[in-house]
Amino acid sequence: MSAIEANFDGLVGPTHNYAGLSEGNLASAKNAGNTAAPRAGVLEGLAKAKRLADAGLVQGFLPPQERPFIPGLRALGFTGSDREVWENAFRKAPVLARNMASASAMWAANAATVSPSADTADGRLHMSAANLLSTLHRSIEGPQTAQALRAIFPGPDHFAIHDPLPFQSAYADEGAANHVRLCAEHGAPGVELFVYGRDAFETWDARFPARQTRQACEALARRHGLDPDTVVIARQSRAAIEAGAFHNDVVCVGNGPVLFFHELAFEDTEGTLDAIRSAAKGLFDPVFVEVPDAEVPIGDAISSYLFNSQLLSWPDEDRMVLLAPMETAETASTKAYCEKLVAGNGPIGRVEHADVRQSMRNGGGxxxxxxxxxxxxxxxxxxxxxxxxxxxxxAALTDWAKTHYRESLSPADLADPDLVDESRVALDALTRIMDLGGDFYDFQRG
Structure with missing residues (x-):
């Protein structure tokens, strides 16, 4: 069946800031305390999306979540008017308040795991919102994510939108950042690769947490009605996690039949590749592009986010395009590797660069x-x-961002109760622009 792959980007929210909330995310830790530029951040994201839309790719958006998240603070015992809740929370529990102000929902790769209708038993497109329970600031996203997905992909005839997995550590799920689909073409049945960092019932003792569990991957495959013969569940390497690859998409990306990955992406590389070959038998011939650690050290791969690039089937081009962050052109090893990559006859014919520095400084390419x-x-x-x-x-979103977003936002600026009102005015306007309804956010429902 004919199908296309659309990209739904997360709009950078009005409270975009550098609070350093994500353990194991080296960029987030490095830039903690710096002053962010929310307006520049959302405009960078819009420019990247427009570039793909202008090329003929289908491009959509997920809305920012309500931040500061006053309902979450009320559930934790803070009372008074909404402004008083925020002032009291920031004064009495500033770390908690900063978590409730995070704009991390901009990283839509963590929003959900998606299985196309070509892969599922009931012939519907299945999405499971991620529970993201490994970090406090992201653990509050799941219900709003599910609501957004239902507003964007409405009706049970074509779409099955699932709530997050049980909010329990055995089912820690970080969404599509640990999931790759490989196929001959987008509308054909494919192989779904789920990558986990730890087994829920093992003892994990390492420098950084392993966020995705094997049990979550297994549950998602069952829930989506996937054929077990075309599902591969692989373990991310401990070396990658300890180097700062907190999600598999920091060391691996795929598109069509092509898997582009770092040598240290998987704990058992040959076993993982053999499993993919077996699952793909009769469907397509997988193409593996492995980047040696000797050419791109794992540290460079993580700091430049070479693999946190979009690998795209570009209209009217025979070879794929890698849309990489600017940092890959500014890192010697990744720059040299990309030049070598496109000079050959492999499946990736061109590397383009996107300026998403506001996102990159918080660890998202x-x-x-x-x-x-x-x-x-x-x-x-x-x-x-x-x-x-x-x-x-x-045009509407550009005007909206320039009207409602602050030029700069420091961690100390988050204490300003005006930020609650400013964000709500912006989000209320956005629901009209994107036709999300007048009761999409909690504050709109009174």
């Missing part, structure tokens, strides 16, 4: 900002049209 969704023609027609990027929406 171009691939972090997008959720990949394969859609048939009927499914594409059923998507809420208000979220699909065109010239009108780009």
């Amino acid at each position: 171009p691939a972090c900002l997008r959720l990949r969704v394969v859609l048939t023609e009927a499914e594409r027609a059923a998507v809420n049209p208000g979220v699909i990027l065109d010239d009108r929406l780009f």
Whole structure:
């Protein structure tokens, strides 16, 4: 069946800041305490998305979540008006308050795991919102994510939108950042690769936490009705996690039949590749592009986010395009490797660069900002049209960002109770621009 792959990027939220909340994320820790530029951040994301839309790719958006998240603070015992809740929380529990102000939902690769209808038993597109329970600031995202997905992909005929897995450490799930789909073409049945960092019932003692469990991967495959013969569940290497690869998409990306990965991406590389070959038998011939650690040291791969790039089937081009962060062109090893990569006859013919520095400083490259969704023609027609990027929406969102977003935001600025009102005015306006309804956010429901 004919299908396309659409990218749904997370819009950078009004409270984008550098609070350093994510353990194991080296960029987040390095830039903790710096002053962020929310307006520049959202405009960078819009520019990246427009570039893909102009090339002929289908591009949509996920809305920012409500931040500061006053309902979360009320559930933890803070009372008074919304402004008083925020002032009291920041004064009495500043670390908690900063967690409730995070704009981390911008990294839509963590929003959900997506299985296209070509892979599922009931022939519907399945999405499971991630529980993200490994970090406090992200653990509050799941319910709003599920609501957003239902607003964008409405109706049970084409879409099955699932709530997050049980909020329990055995089912820690970080979404599509630990999931790769390989296939001959987007509309054909494929192989779904799930990558985990730890088994829920083992003792994990390492420099950084392993966020995804094997049990979560198994549950998602069952829930989505996937054929066990075309599912591969592999373990991310301990070396990668301890080097700062907190998600598998920091060391691995795939598109079509191509898997582009670092030598240290998997604990058992040959076993993982053999499992993919076996699962793909009769469907397609996998193509593996392995980057040696001797050419791109794991530290460079993580700091430059070479693998946190978008690997794209570009319209009217025979070879794929890697849309990488600017930092890959500024790191000697990754720059040299990319030049070598495109000079050969391999599946990747071109490397382009995107400036998403506001996101990168918090540990998210171009691939972090997008959720990949394969859609048939009927499914594409059923998507809420208000979220699909065109010239009108780009102009509207650009004006919206310039009107409502602060130019700068330091961690200390988060204490300002005006930020609650400013963010709500911005999000209320956004629901009209994207046709999300007048009761999408908690504050809109009174």
